[in-house]
Amino acid sequence: xxxxxxxxxxxxxxxxxxxxxxxxxxxxxxxxxxxxxxxxxxxxxxxxxxxxxxxxxxxxxxxxxxxxxxxxxxxxxxxxxxxxxxxxxxxxxxxxxxxxxxxxxxxxxxxxxxxxxxxxxxxxxxxxxxxxxxxxxxxxxxxxxxxxxxxxxxxxxxxxxxxxxxxxxxxxxxxxxxxxxxxxxxxxxxxxxxxxxxxxxxxxxxxxxxxxxxxxxxxxxxxxxxxxxxxxxxxxxxxxxxxxxxxxxxxxxxxxxx
Numbered sequence: 001x002x003x004x005x006x007x008x009x010x011x012x013x014x015x016x017x018x019x020x021x022x023x024x025x026x027x028x029x030x031x032x033x034x035x036x037x038x039x040x041x042x043x044x045x046x047x048x049x050x051x052x053x054x055x056x057x058x059x060x061x062x063x064x065x066x067x068x069x070x071x072x073x074x075x076x077x078x079x080x081x082x083x084x085x086x087x088x089x090x091x092x093x094x095x096x097x098x099x100x101x102x103x104x105x106x107x108x109x110x111x112x113x114x115x116x117x118x119x120x121x122x123x124x125x126x127x128x129x130x131x132x133x134x135x136x137x138x139x140x141x142x143x144x145x146x147x148x149x150x151x152x153x154x155x156x157x158x159x160x161x162x163x164x165x166x167x168x169x170x171x172x173x174x175x176x177x178x179x180x181x182x183x184x185x186x187x188x189x190x191x192x193x194x195x196x197x198x199x200x201x202x203x204x205x206x207x208x209x210x211x212x213x214x215x216x217x218x219x220x221x222x223x224x225x226x227x228x229x230x231x232x233x234x235x236x237x238x239x240x241x242x243x244x245x246x247x248x249x250x251x252x253x254x255x256x257x258x
Contacts (some may be wrong), residue, residue: 016042017050021071024060030068087252088120091211094246095122095222102239105225107206111149111218114161116140119220141167141181142174142199144206145223151188152210152218158185174199193240197228205231209243213252222247 019040024031031039036047051069054060059074091108099106099122107121115137140146140161150158167176175181188194197205208223224239 013050016040016046017054020047020050020054021059021075024069024071025075030063030066030070032066032068036069091220091222091250092120094250095120098222098224098242098246099124101242102224102235104230104239107145107223107225108220109145109149109223110220111140111146111153112137114140114165116143116146116149116221138200139165139168139170141165141176142170142196144194144196144208145221147181147185147188147194147196148208148210148221148223149218151185151194152212158182170200171198171202173197192244195236195240197231203228207236207239207243209240209247211247211250211252219252 019042020036023036023039033044033047033051036042036051037044040047042050051060051062055062057074059072061070061072062068063070088108095106095108103124105121105124108119109116110119116139117137118134120134138146140150150161153161162178162181167178167181168174169176175184184194193207193209195205195207204225205228206223206225208221210218211220211222213219222243224243226235226239
């Protein structure tokens with residue numbers, strides 16, 4: 001298997017079954033057989049057999065009234081086991097305190113497949129809210145969470161990720177120059193936090209800090225996501241200090257490196 005997770009000899013039935021799973025996990029609660037055929041471009045016979053297999057294993061259910069298919073809570077059990085790796089339930093109380101103190105959105109994310117993935121977030125009470133859904137992925141090069149998670153990797157990993165990822169420009173502010181990004185990552189290591197303003201989304205800024213395990217390896221990161229209209233230097237300074245203080249209190253065992 002190559003470093004970019006590609007594989008020369010994929011099992012196409014496995015790829016097909018996961019295309020169905022990912023569809024059923026998307027926007028709607030249930031999908032009809034016709035919708036699944038249309039969305040996946042697989043034949044009716046293939047889909048019928050794959051759905052039958054998933055149903056027999058307990059991962060897909062069938063609504064007898066609507067005649068539609070849905071994912072079961074078998075996947076929730078898997079998700080819970082994954083969350084246990086970094087003890088999300090122990091981190092959530094710290095996130096709640098941060099959210100209550102600043103009345104802004106707080107996020108928890110990890111590095112996966114050269115991107116960040118949101119594991120948990122707490123929304124803010126304001127009418128003007130941001131939408132960062134749990135389970136969604138974002139780029140590493142232009143997000144505060146991504147840069148923090150990247151900054152504390154070894155130099156070879158950083159180099160490989162920057163080479164493999166397309167450093168796409170999302171706004172006029174996005175930094176896409178690898179050498180400039182390396183300098184930013186070094187600064188993050190020195191200062192212990194990352195601040196990104198309107199590089200991924202216009203009108204949005206984020207500040208993030210790293211969470212380490214007992215061996216000093218980076219495991220995850222916490223962040224505030226704030227509309228730029230509500231951010232100012234005084235608030236930023238207080239958020240940075242609160243994030244730094246909070247991540248120092250979070251003690252995680254060394255299980256594996258994410």
